[in-house]
Amino acid sequence: MPDASARAPATPPALSTRRLALLLGGLAMFGPFSIDTIFPAFPAIGAQFGADKLAMQQTISVYLVAYAVMSLVHGPLSDAIGRRRVILAGLAVFTAASVGCALATDLPTLLFFRAIQGLSSGVGLIVGRALIRDVLHGDDAQRLMSQVSMIFGIAPAIAPIIGGWILGVSRWPAIFWFLVAFGAALLAVAWRTLPETHPPSARSPLKARRLLRDYAAIAINPRFQRLAAASAFNFAALWVYIASAPAFVMDILRLNERQFGWFFVPMISGMVLGAFASGRMAGRFDAQRQVGIGFACSAVAIAANLAYTLLVPVPTVPWAVLPMLLNAFGIGLVFPIITLAILDMYPHQRGAASSLQAFTSLVLNALIAGVLSPWLSTHALWLVASAMVFLMLGFAFWRWELHACRRMQRTTLGASPAVPEESL
Template identity: 75%
Template sequence: MTPTLRPTTRRLALLLGGLAMFGPFSIDTIFPAFPSIGAQLGADPVAMQQTISVYLVAYALMSVVHGPLSDAIGRRRVILGGLLVFAAASAGCALARDLPTLLAFRALQGLSSGVGLIVGRAVIRDVLQGHDAQRLMSQVSMIFGIAPAIAPIIGGWLLGWSRWPMIFWFLVAFALVLVVATWLVLPETHPPASRLPLAARSLVRDYAAIFVNPRFQRLAAAASFNFGALFLYIASAPVFVLEMLRLHGRHLDETQFAWFFVPTIGGMIVGAFVSGRAAGRMSGDRLVRIGFAASAIAMAYDVVYNLLVPVPAVPWAVLPMSLHAFGIALVFPVLTLAILDMYPRQRGSASSLQAFTSLVMNALIAGALSPLISHDARWLAFAAAAMTLVAFAFWRWEAGSAQCESLRSDGADLPPT
């Protein structure tokens, strides 16, 4: 039976936040188990890094389908189907006895895990508009932000209590809980009258139209590069935490990932809270400028610290991650809603293509850039700072273009851009 009553904003925020969490859980809970999985399956650290990149590649490829599929058959069906596939894939990971099997089921996890985040964004824009949508997006971001902080901690606890397959059984249980919650709480927010037919030719045409839109390119690039600077450290966490960070002169162990993730995600949660409170009181442009200013300060500190201190130590080495995450949380809701508002009839497709852009970036970071530079804290700092600078450049480009368009609409005599 499909719910017909719209849930309260708080219940919807909790559900959509939970749905967005199982993607990060898929990445971060297994970080503490990298050494034990590699030892049992005969995989070196570079091979283990591919458990992240293969997941992200599959996630990116399927992300272009989740949104249009929800535009065609409804949000609720797609979310429920993705959760069930994810539960089955997680069980396959738990039962894997060699690396190729593990990678295959990790890919299946990636194919299904995007439904919560991608379709959830479309749900937000289905039910709310303007500042209300920004507030709900920020609330979901606050809940979503908890996942990367607690996931490696949960993974470390489970590893201390049992063997590494228990981490994947935990993901099975989490997915099944979300199935029940979605079935009971989430109504269908995209009614049949608003649905679009799912045809390959029209899908390709629509995607091409969105992708070649210069405004979409600028907004998506700004969001992707900005988060990519933080994701570089997340993807490098097994090396950064276990081999680089020191506490009282000693290496951290697999139970101490909280030293990195709690401050980082704490900054994101605070930023999401501020973004929600600022909705309707402060313009989106000003929020974005404050967010990029926070990220710039964080990355400048990161570079200087790693140039001056040869051995990074907590808490000083993770402070810039916290401030940068705060800045991301201010910027992301504004950029995402701007993209969704460009295509009111194709919000699922717009959300999918934005996610695809970000996920391709993250897959390249996890599969290529992180293994190349994660052994040196200085290179991590340089690369993160460069990505933040590129993100800001794209935002300034978009802001300048929008200002020119506004002046033209007011009759100003401006040269074409």
């Protein structure tokens, strides 16, 4: 819980909450756009560069590794010099890196600029989370986080569809030129309208030794470890399908590069609905109950998916993708609660806490994309089995956190608990 010395949040007068949600949602979108838009182009890029599926999968993993490494810097940098500067610089670098991708003539060059994209694209999501907590708290913060999640959720649904359309009229570099235009447009809008929510009086100096000490203190906090693991494994149950999308859509479901919407639209619809429901539940349902409902929805979805996969040798749409809608809905309920709980643990280091949470999830996602996905994506049963394992791990860490909180409350003998239940 934020202490009394924490700066009281207030919405910047220059920008309404709704417009702030639209802007932050747009900023969060360019990360998923840079991953998912190129999925339909995998065969074309691989054919031009002589790269097999495993090599093409590295365009995702190298992006995520760079994203994960730089995510450790984005948050603390915004704590030191302000949110606005970091977001604007990230947008400028992302736009330039997208130009490099569009002009690449071989796979190593493409991978290099994909890494540069990864280094910059985390600013919208990571710094945006800290920005939300700068301006709002409690149920209002949950509502804004949910609104941003709804807008953010649109990107993975429409990105591969846009990529397929572009391939229908042009070659694969046009996809990266689209990302150049998207990044430039966001940069222009953010330059004109994005407020600075972290004033100089609240900033902390960016010193390597202090940064390492702060990260170490956060990383070894058992409560942070439990919450970050619960969030990361919960999302991994869906990410294993996202990372395997080219193989899942074109090899397992036997669709073409213009039919990625069959996979992404149900999945992202569920995530958007979950985020909307989370916002509506704010102040009406206690946090623990909401997270429990979220995990239950995901469990039912994966059980249905497993049953279908075992009964039907050749998966087809829509039945093979409908369970993902419910799984994504559950994740949309869980994510805002856990993220806000982590941010509220460190009212003076929200950027660092957001960065370390993102790093935890991104490292797991990079391992799934670069190591597990090429192996798992050869059969639908392996994908659903891995999703089940990830969900069980996420739920186990969440139950561990609830048990630890109750034990802490019992040991305080009626004193005010260090971890209030409503913060969960």
